[in-house]
Amino acid sequence: MARPTLDPQRRRSETLNLRLAPTEMYDLRRRAAEAGVTLAEYARATLTGRRPKPKPVKDRMMSALLYELSSIATNLSQLEDVTGDANFAKWARYVGGDLVERVTDRHDLALLIEEHLEAINGVGHMINAMARRANVGKDPDPGEVEETLSILGRVLEPIHKAVKRPAGGRGKEPDPGSGRDAL
Numbered sequence: 001m002a003r004p005t006l007d008p009q010r011r012r013s014e015t016l017n018l019r020l021a022p023t024e025m026y027d028l029r030r031r032a033a034e035a036g037v038t039l040a041e042y043a044r045a046t047l048t049g050r051r052p053k054p055k056p057v058k059d060r061m062m063s064a065l066l067y068e069l070s071s072i073a074t075n076l077s078q079l080e081d082v083t084g085d086a087n088f089a090k091w092a093r094y095v096g097g098d099l100v101e102r103v104t105d106r107h108d109l110a111l112l113i114e115e116h117l118e119a120i121n122g123v124g125h126m127i128n129a130m131a132r133r134a135n136v137g138k139d140p141d142p143g144e145v146e147e148t149l150s151i152l153g154r155v156l157e158p159i160h161k162a163v164k165r166p167a168g169g170r171g172k173e174p175d176p177g178s179g180r181d182a183l
Contacts, residue, residue: 058110075131102163
């Protein structure tokens with residue numbers, strides 16, 4: 001279904017070219033990231049007098065982690081579709097299902113997430129590259145698959161262990177029951 005046509009008065013058809021010093025651009029990008037919006041959204045809001053407020057670090061970390069996990073799960077599903085390898089499907093269900101479910105609303109893990117987010121992003125890029133090659137007909141190298149999934153397990157292990165504990169870290173550790181203890 002196509003999008004409805006916007007009223008010409010609401011359509012964003014005008015452009016503004018603007019030169020900024022590198023430090024000004026850095027600051028603008030940082031503030032947009034802190035507010036959790038795109039650079040264009042932040043600039044538009046600021047120019048029209050509605051400067052977005054920074055989101056709390058916990059919210060930004062959680063959003064970034066959920067984005068990364070969803071992207072990784074999507075690429076793993078693509079790899080399973082192309083190769084038929086059920087191991088990719090298992091990883092996709094864990095990363096995009098079980099882990100996302102366990103980490104959602106665990107704002108107490110914000111510092112841990114921040115500490116490991118760059119590594120999660122890095123392994124996400126590795127999986128994305130493998131999925132892109134597979135989508136154009138190049139079979140993934142078994143050694144590369146093994147190494148990449150091993151790295152994925154190591155990178156996700158601190159978060160996997162943290163979400164097995166109840167929020168606040170007190171009480172008996174729940175029985176995960178999913179068979180995912182050995183990442």
